[in-house]
Amino acid sequence: MCGRYSLTxxxxxxxxxxxxxxxTFDYRARYNIAPTQDVPVVASDKRGTRLGLxxxxxxxxxxxxxxxxxxMINARAESLLDKPAFKQAAVSRRCLVPADGFYEWAAExxxxxxxxxxxxxxEPMGFAGVWERxxxxxxxxxxxxxxxxxxxxxxxxxxHDRMPAIVPAADRKAWLDTETPIAEALxxxxxxxxxxxxxxxxxxxxxxxxxxPDCIEPV
DNA sequence: CCAGACGTTGTT
DNA sequence: GTCTGG
DNA sequence: CCAGACGTTGTT
DNA sequence: GTCTGG
Numbered sequence: 001m002c003g004r005y006s007l008t009x010x011x012x013x014x015x016x017x018x019x020x021x022x023x024t025f026d027y028r029a030r031y032n033i034a035p036t037q038d039v040p041v042v043a044s045d046k047r048g049t050r051l052g053l054x055x056x057x058x059x060x061x062x063x064x065x066x067x068x069x070x071x072m073i074n075a076r077a078e079s080l081l082d083k084p085a086f087k088q089a090a091v092s093r094r095c096l097v098p099a100d101g102f103y104e105w106a107a108e109x110x111x112x113x114x115x116x117x118x119x120x121x122x123e124p125m126g127f128a129g130v131w132e133r134x135x136x137x138x139x140x141x142x143x144x145x146x147x148x149x150x151x152x153x154x155x156x157x158x159x160h161d162r163m164p165a166i167v168p169a170a171d172r173k174a175w176l177d178t179e180t181p182i183a184e185a186l187x188x189x190x191x192x193x194x195x196x197x198x199x200x201x202x203x204x205x206x207x208x209x210x211x212x213p214d215c216i217e218p219v
Numbered sequence: 220c221c222a223g224a225c226g227t228t229g230t231t
Numbered sequence: 232g233t234c235t236g237g
Numbered sequence: 238c239c240a241g242a243c244g245t246t247g248t249t
Numbered sequence: 250g251t252c253t254g255g
Contacts, residue, residue: 001228003238034238034255056255060225062232070253072226073238084225084233105238114238149227162228206239208255 002164005102009124031215034208035073043095058146059134075146077189089130096126104160117198128165153191166192
């Protein structure tokens, strides 16, 4: 699955890779991004395609309060259209979540070992996501998202059975385009075919407050 | 028709 | 809002 | 994902 | 054990 990731890419490079306008929020390298936090997301609306901050943890429009978001951090690619919570978002509110790596905890004789999984060239990837707007009278609107998961590929399977859906660079535009037929968009969600590298890291990463470079250093 | 749920993961 | 179960 | 809290009453 | 918060 995907419950923690990193984004250490410099701002100017991120803007260039995802071909978006200059950022309108404070950006800094992140080594330990956790659910419920506001994270940079590429999405399109009437103002065009741009990078904005969305809360990680999908809050459906019908939720009584936003706390449900902490339990809806992922959405299974296989069942996106079958789930009332995600269906409309899959059709018209797809997004890309920039990340240069993600963490998986592998069970190794009785304890859990965190691994950092990343592209060998350390370039940022785009995780497939869906976003939503929640609003109740008398409160600020909440813009939130879930990261879509697929079956782990052969490189990851020994660590975990699920992984984030990584949209290849060439497919990013089609994934974001609301004109793309839903069936075609969903066909882009498949186990990643390019190379990934994984190595064990410090349990420093277990604690979300430890957002430091040592999180991605091999041990 | 209305009522009630609506999600994922991991573990058992 | 939308789907499923009764 | 992991970490950390998990309850009420009354009083300050 | 289970839920919430980060």
